[in-house]
Amino acid sequence: MARTTTLLWSLAGLLFIALAGVAAYKVLPILNPEVGAVAPLDQNCDLRAGPCVSKVSSGQISFAIKTKGIPLVKPLDLEVVLDGIEASKVEIDFIGLGMEMGFNRPQLQARGDGRYTGTGMLPVCIRVAMEWEARVLVTTDEGLIAAPFRFITVKAGAAVPGRGE
Numbered sequence: 001m002a003r004t005t006t007l008l009w010s011l012a013g014l015l016f017i018a019l020a021g022v023a024a025y026k027v028l029p030i031l032n033p034e035v036g037a038v039a040p041l042d043q044n045c046d047l048r049a050g051p052c053v054s055k056v057s058s059g060q061i062s063f064a065i066k067t068k069g070i071p072l073v074k075p076l077d078l079e080v081v082l083d084g085i086e087a088s089k090v091e092i093d094f095i096g097l098g099m100e101m102g103f104n105r106p107q108l109q110a111r112g113d114g115r116y117t118g119t120g121m122l123p124v125c126i127r128v129a130m131e132w133e134a135r136v137l138v139t140t141d142e143g144l145i146a147a148p149f150r151f152i153t154v155k156a157g158a159a160v161p162g163r164g165e
Contacts, residue, residue, distance in 0.1 A: 037056055037057065037144075037145045038148075039056045039145070039148070040054065041148045041150065042054060045149055045150065045151075046151075047149060048151065051063060051064035051079070051081075054136075054148075054149070056085070058084055058142075058145075059082065059084020059085040060084065061085065061136055061145070061147040062079075062080065062081040063079070063092075063134065063136050063147065063149050064079045065078060066078070066079055070122075070151060071122075072122050072123070072124055072125060072155075073121065073122070073123065074121065075120075075121055076119065076120045076122065078106065078108060078117065079108075079116070080092075080108055080115075080116040080136055080138075081114055081115050082115075082138065085114070085138060086140060087110075087114075088139050089138075090107070090108045090110075090116040090137070091106065091107045091108065091136075091137040092106055092108065092118075092120055092135070092136055093105045093134070093135040093137055094120065094133075095132065095133045096125070096130060097150070099125070099127070102123065104121075106118050106120040125155075128155050129152055129153070129154045130153050130154075131150060131151075131152050132150065132151055132153060133148050133149070133150050134148075134150075135147070135148050135149075136148075
């Protein structure tokens with residue numbers, strides 16, 4: 001009886017490990033998609049002032065966070081405009097730099113003429129100021145194009161570091 005119980009628990013453990021491995025195998029491409037082309041990061045981009053543009057070999061990607069002040073835990077109006085690029089899907093992958101903030105990748109809706117809009121939200125952060133990267137992911141027939149755009153969020157009432165606000 002004890003030997004049978006041990007065998008059953010061992011099989012259950014192996015089954016759990018196998019299921020966890022299959023789940024990880026299925027989820028990894030979603031979390032870390034294979035990127036075919038990466039646009040250069042524009043260090044002078046200021047998303048608080050307006051849209052920023054990134055050039056890739058096939059065209060250009062314009063990205064804007066239209067919500068004034070880029071607040072945390074409030075809906076953000078997002079817009080991507082593609083010029084010279086035909087996309088089947090456009091997503092924004094929000095990544096906290098220096099602190100893991102979890103999976104946050106809203107998909108935008110096509111509005112015609114290369115314009116994509118949607119809503120996203122940044123999670124609450126314990127820091128007074130937090131640096132983020134909004135990675136625009138554009139799915140095309142030729143592969144995935146990624147365009148990084150960086151910005152800083154601040155808690156209400158605090159000044160944006162380095163901007164004199």
